[in-house]
Amino acid sequence: MSSVNSLSQYPWFAHRLLEWYPRHRRDLPWRHTRDPYAIWLSEVILQQTRVKQGLPYYLDFISSYPTVQDLAAAPQDEVLRHWQGLGYYSRARNMHHTAQQVVSEFGGHFPGSYAELLKLRGVGQYTAAAIASFAYDEKVAVLDGNVFRVLARVFGFTQDIAAPASRKVFQQLADNLIPAEQPAEFNQAIMEFGAIQCTPAKPDCLFCPLQTECYAFQHGMVQELPVKSKAKAARTRYFHYLVLRHDDTLYMRKRGPKDIWEGLYDFVLHETESAEFSAASLVKAVESMGGLVATNRVEEASTAMRHVLSHQKVEARFHPVWLSEPLPSDAAVAAGLLAYRASEVERLPKPVIITNFISNSVF
């Protein structure tokens, strides 16, 4: 394994990457701009999202909100609706808040340095480094999953990349490698190299410009590096939704804080420890919604729909309930429900699992 202090003697690393990059890079819209707003937008969207999935979202956001002022002024529901399907909704809420912070605290201009960018909500070391280098040519190395992997393999670093202490070591390593003259190009190059050449499962070692120096390749450790401790097994949560309907009206509620999908809309929810939800429980639940069960039509529950999140799995079943009369307003208020017509439901930001259920149902 290499020593961090000795890395400045490896100029070949930047040199070969910078040769490789112009010949292999993908032509992506955020690579044609120095606008910190557009760069920030692309970075927020691409965190934990593949380029192919994130690209249409980026194009949608930049055309719907061409400036940070436009994004700051948009209603949160609308922003979440544009974000719908990307997951990690706290990123969208933070992004919206950050846009407002840029407008209210920085006069609508993004802070002009790495240190200042870190003052923005939701902007961590990675995003600040990306904006500072891509927009302002500041010499600060980015560290994302791709960069961790490339560095661990090439320099034979065996630290667990998921351990917080490793970040310092890798940051020091990356800061030693980044050339002062081309920080933006270098950061783009190393991230792109990790994304398309030194990939997690099948890196293209045969045609790799770093092959002769690569520790992992030379020691037969490509599949062992980087070392990453396993995340805790995701727990399964069982959601039973009561889908209350009257004529063409659907009753929905906005989800609150401290749980997944904050700010998105779903139905009355009963969460249980297992997939079981007896008919008696359902009747009791509907009764608690205003005593309408005797005159209601309760349909068979849908088959389970599953959604995998980063730390949990959701197994949802939907129990459609036709109301013979509108829900009494006190019952609706108590449950945090509002009545929406089909055209209004379409415009609400919703978890994918709710959107899929609605589009598979007859309204």
Ligand code: SF4
């Ligand atoms: S030789 Fe293989 S493991 Fe090493 S940097 Fe190249 S692609 Fe990655």
